[in-house]
Amino acid sequence: MSIQNEDRNIPNRRRLTGREDFDGLTRAEPTLPGPAYVDPVHHAKELERIFYRHWIFLCHASTLQTPRAFRSFTIGRQGIFLVRDDDGTLRAFHNSCRHRGSALCLESSGAFSKPLIRCPYHQWAYALDGRLVATSSLAEAPDFDREDYPLHAVHVREWRGCVFVCLGDDPPTLEETFERGSERIDNWPLETLVVGHTWQKVMACNWKVFWENFNECLHCPNIHPELCDLVPIYGRRISQVRDDPHWRNYGDSTDPKHAGGLKPGAESWSVDGSALEPGFSGLTEEEIARGQTYFVSLPSVFIAAHKDYMRAVRVLPLDVETTQIEVEWLFLPETLFSDGFDMKNITDFTILVMEQDAAASEMNQIGLRSQKYDHGVLMPEEHHVKAFHDWVTSAMGG
Ligand code: FES
Ligand SMILES: [Fe+2]
Incomplete structure (x- = not known):
C-alpha cells in the first residue's frame, strides 16, 4: 500500500476538535x-533580548568548590568567568581586562595559584573580588586611579547547587525565570x-x-x-x-x-x-x-x-x-x-x-x-x- 493510500484511509482519526483532556x-x-x-541580524537581537537579559545556567556548583577555582564560558559573543574566592563567595566577571580589553581567563577551567587574576597581556592584576590591585607600568599617571578600573561584575546566583548568571543590569526575579516549575524536581x-x-x-x-x-x-x-x-x-x-x-x-x-x-x-x-x-x-x-x-x-x-x-x-x-x-x-x-x-x-x-x-x-x-x-x-x-x-x-x- 502506498503512503498516499494509507493517508486516505485515516483522515478522520486525524481531525481533532478541542477536547479538554x-x-x-x-x-x-x-x-x-x-x-x-x-539571519545573523535576527540572531543578534535574540542575544540582546534573550541571552543577555535572562538568567543563564552555567554549571553545577560542585565543579567550583575549592577556593580560587575558576571556569570560563561564552554566552553568544560574551566571555564570562566564574571564580570562587578564598571566603567561598562565588563571583562572575566579564572576561575582559580593563586596560585594553584582553581576555583574562584563556583556559576553560582551573585554579588560580594566588588570590590574583593576572592579565596575560600586560600583567595587570586583580583581586578575586575584581579590584585592580597592580599594573605593570614603571609609573602611573597622577590622574589614574586603580579604583576606577575594577573588573566588570556579572550578576550570579547559586540556586539548589546550580550556577546562573545574568548579563543584564536589571535581572528578572527568580520566580519569573529559573525557579518557575522547579517543584517538579523538589x-x-x-x-x-x-x-x-x-x-x-x-x-x-x-x-x-x-x-x-x-x-x-x-x-x-x-x-x-x-x-x-x-x-x-x-x-x-x-x-x-x-x-x-x-x-x-x-x-x-x-x-x-x-x-x-x-x-x-x-x-x-x-x-x-x-x-x-x-x-x-x-x-x-x-x-x-x-x-x-x-x-x-x-x-x-x-x-x-x-x-x-x-x-x-x-x-x-x-x-x-x-x-x-x-x-x-x-x-x-x-x-x-x-x-x-x-x-x-x-x-x-x-x-x-x-x-x-x-x-x-x-x-x-x-x-x-x-x-x-x-x-x-x-x-x-x-x-x-x-x-x-x-x-x-x-x-x-x-
Ligand atoms: S590588556 Fe590586560 S594588562 Fe593590558
Ligand atoms: Fe530526540
Whole structure:
C-alpha cells in the first residue's frame, strides 16, 4: 500500500476538535519564520533580548568548590568567568581586562595559584573580588586611579547547587525565570550531588532547533530506536499519555506504551536499563515509576531526573548556526565513589541519544536555509514546541 493510500484511509482519526483532556494542538499552528534560524541580524537581537537579559545556567556548583577555582564560558559573543574566592563567595566577571580589553581567563577551567587574576597581556592584576590591585607600568599617571578600573561584575546566583548568571543590569526575579516549575524536581537532592562526568558538543544548528527537537517526540521512533525500546510511549511518537487524543480508550492499561514509564525490567536510563545503588531516597513511587522527570529553564538548561542520577544539559548559542551543549551527570557522592560504579553504563546511553538528536538538529538546520522556507507548521503532538515558540516570541517583545 502506498503512503498516499494509507493517508486516505485515516483522515478522520486525524481531525481533532478541542477536547479538554487532550494536551495536543487542535489547530495547525505556524512555526517561527525561517529567517529566525539563519539571519545573523535576527540572531543578534535574540542575544540582546534573550541571552543577555535572562538568567543563564552555567554549571553545577560542585565543579567550583575549592577556593580560587575558576571556569570560563561564552554566552553568544560574551566571555564570562566564574571564580570562587578564598571566603567561598562565588563571583562572575566579564572576561575582559580593563586596560585594553584582553581576555583574562584563556583556559576553560582551573585554579588560580594566588588570590590574583593576572592579565596575560600586560600583567595587570586583580583581586578575586575584581579590584585592580597592580599594573605593570614603571609609573602611573597622577590622574589614574586603580579604583576606577575594577573588573566588570556579572550578576550570579547559586540556586539548589546550580550556577546562573545574568548579563543584564536589571535581572528578572527568580520566580519569573529559573525557579518557575522547579517543584517538579523538589524531591531530588540536586544541591548535594556532584558532577561525575561532563560531555560537550558543538552542533551546526541554531539554538532554537535544539530546543524544538527536545520538545517533541514525533521524531523518536526513526531517530532513537534504543530510547524507544527503553521508554515505549516514545515509540508512538508522543512523550506523555495525554498527547494521544484517544488516551481514554486505553483505560487503566499498565502497558508502558500507553501508560508511560520504562519497559518492564528497566529501572533507569542506562545501557542495560539497570539503576545505580543507592537510589535517591526522597522520591515518590510515581516519580520512580515515571522513569524520567524534566525541569526546563529557558533559554539555557534542562535537567533530567532519574531515580538514581540527574543530568543537566546546558544550551548556549555560539553564533546563529552554531550551538554548544554541555551535559553534566550528577550523582550522590556515595554512589560515585562506590565499588563497581560503572560510569559508561550511564553516560554511553545518553551520549548515544544526544548524538542522535544533534544529527537530527543539524539535518533540520540544513533545510532551514532554503530560501523557500518561510515557515513550517506544527502537528498536534508538537504542543511543547508551540509553547517554546510562544516563550521566544514573548521574550523578543511580541
Ligand atoms: S590588556 Fe590586560 S594588562 Fe593590558
Ligand atoms: Fe530526540
